[in-house]
Amino acid sequence: MESQVKEIIARVLNVDVGRITDDLSSGEIPEWDSVGNLAIISTIEQELDIEFPLEVLFDLTSVRSIVDEVNRLYDA
Amino acid sequence: MSQLTINNVRIAGMSACVPATVEDNRTLPIYKDEAEALKVIASTGIERHHKVEEGTTASDLTVKAVEALLDKMGWQPEDVDCFAYVCTSRDYIAPQTACVLQDRLKLRHDCCVFDLPFGCSGWVYGMSIVSSLMSHGTLKRALLVAAETNTQNRNQRDTTVRPLFGDAATVTALEYDPEKSHPMNFMFGVDGSGFDAVWAPYGGMRNPVTVEALEEKEVSPGVFRRGVDMIVNGMDVFGFAIKQPPRSLKELIETFNIDVETVDLLLLHQANKFIDEKIRKAVKIPAEKTPYCLEEYGNVTSASIPLTMVSRCGDRLAGQELHCVACGFGVGLAWASMEFYAGDVKMVDVIDY
Numbered sequence: 001m002e003s004q005v006k007e008i009i010a011r012v013l014n015v016d017v018g019r020i021t022d023d024l025s026s027g028e029i030p031e032w033d034s035v036g037n038l039a040i041i042s043t044i045e046q047e048l049d050i051e052f053p054l055e056v057l058f059d060l061t062s063v064r065s066i067v068d069e070v071n072r073l074y075d076a
Numbered sequence: 077m078s079q080l081t082i083n084n085v086r087i088a089g090m091s092a093c094v095p096a097t098v099e100d101n102r103t104l105p106i107y108k109d110e111a112e113a114l115k116v117i118a119s120t121g122i123e124r125h126h127k128v129e130e131g132t133t134a135s136d137l138t139v140k141a142v143e144a145l146l147d148k149m150g151w152q153p154e155d156v157d158c159f160a161y162v163c164t165s166r167d168y169i170a171p172q173t174a175c176v177l178q179d180r181l182k183l184r185h186d187c188c189v190f191d192l193p194f195g196c197s198g199w200v201y202g203m204s205i206v207s208s209l210m211s212h213g214t215l216k217r218a219l220l221v222a223a224e225t226n227t228q229n230r231n232q233r234d235t236t237v238r239p240l241f242g243d244a245a246t247v248t249a250l251e252y253d254p255e256k257s258h259p260m261n262f263m264f265g266v267d268g269s270g271f272d273a274v275w276a277p278y279g280g281m282r283n284p285v286t287v288e289a290l291e292e293k294e295v296s297p298g299v300f301r302r303g304v305d306m307i308v309n310g311m312d313v314f315g316f317a318i319k320q321p322p323r324s325l326k327e328l329i330e331t332f333n334i335d336v337e338t339v340d341l342l343l344l345h346q347a348n349k350f351i352d353e354k355i356r357k358a359v360k361i362p363a364e365k366t367p368y369c370l371e372e373y374g375n376v377t378s379a380s381i382p383l384t385m386v387s388r389c390g391d392r393l394a395g396q397e398l399h400c401v402a403c404g405f406g407v408g409l410a411w412a413s414m415e416f417y418a419g420d421v422k423m424v425d426v427i428d429y
Binding site: 014026027030033034035036037038039041042043051054057058 | 236296297298310318322348350351354357358
């Protein structure tokens with residue numbers, strides 16, 4: 001799942017997947033701005049057929065937090 | 077919680093005017109390629125917006141929308157007892173634009189006119205203020221304008237705002253009518269600690285216009301601004317928008333014992349479709365009861381709820397009575413929710429300027 005999430009993030013931001021490291025966060029590269037962040041979240045919801053709960057949305061601003069939340073939703 | 081119930085006032089008519097010029101987000105010159113544009117469209121739901129030509133102001137759009145509505149209503153300008161102008165892109169620092177419009181529209185000299193400089197929550201706040209004044213029974217007919225020309229005070233080389241915001245003017249006619257009206261219910265909220273989430277740093281008295289404030293600078297790759305331009309701090313707004321509007325709507329529903337099953341229309345400020353859908357799901361109202369117009373007009377701040385009503389619900393509002401819930405949220409940071417009923421409303425189709 002982690003590699004799938006990273007692939008989506010790279011594709012949405014139009015950057016090489018090698019730049020999508022575990023500790024990368026919104027704002028650290030120009031492509032990952034607020035619009036990019038929304039695009040990442042909405043694309044992951046659509047492609048992985050999941051729905052992030054409202055209360056965690058604001059915290060989904062890093063590769064690690066997104067991967068963790070996707071895993072949590074799949075495990076639930 | 078600040079709450080308010082107003083009796084004896086109903087929505088009698090609505091109109092809207094938008095600039096004829098349309099900017100399509102797919103072909104904006106600010107993007108590297110179409111893929112970048114499509115990413116923005118996919119994440120916001122906004123495909124295009126209407127934009128005024130240089131020299132046209134929100135008050136110009138307003139005059140056209142008011143004239144069309146008065147004609148539809150069969151009202152004369154002298155019939156209007158109260159005129160409220162919700163707008164931040166005002167014609168002048170002073171006087172109030174409502175005063176200028178009193179003369180342009182030939183409203184009476186004893187008409188109660190005033191500006192309300194709200195942003196995205198402005199239509200709901202305006203409804204509460206004007207309806208409250210009218211509920212006493214001496215002001216019988218009012219016009220509530222919610223208008224904005226966002227493209228004039230946002231830098232056209234700022235990729236964070238240009239694709240999102242558009243221009244529009246809307247007019248809501250209100251009538252004192254104890255026979256046909258239902259109570260309107262309101263909840264209010266504000267968090268001024270977020271004043272700089274959506275703001276223009278220069279141009280007011282705190283930071284007057286200077287030569288430096290008029291110089292355009294590249295503040296980050298692809299984002300050019302002057303000190304007088306509006307800034308939208310996307311992450312701050314996102315955090316606010318997913319937290320306060322759902323909370324406000326839930327408070328409204330709980331406080332006024334609203335059965336959401338009976339709601340016909342959920343009218344949300346048209347900020348961003350992804351965020352609005354999260355809000356809709358939080359209050360458990362079906363998608364088919366939640367109209368959108370942002371794909372066509374973008375975010376038109378205070379005009380967005382009434383523009384949705386005019387452009388997407390005109391036929392329904394002209395017919396049988398609908399149970400409506402609305403929420404406006406944004407600049408301030410301020411928000412407000414309301415419950416109201418509307419039917420037999422005289423609706424004018426959206427007019428091009």
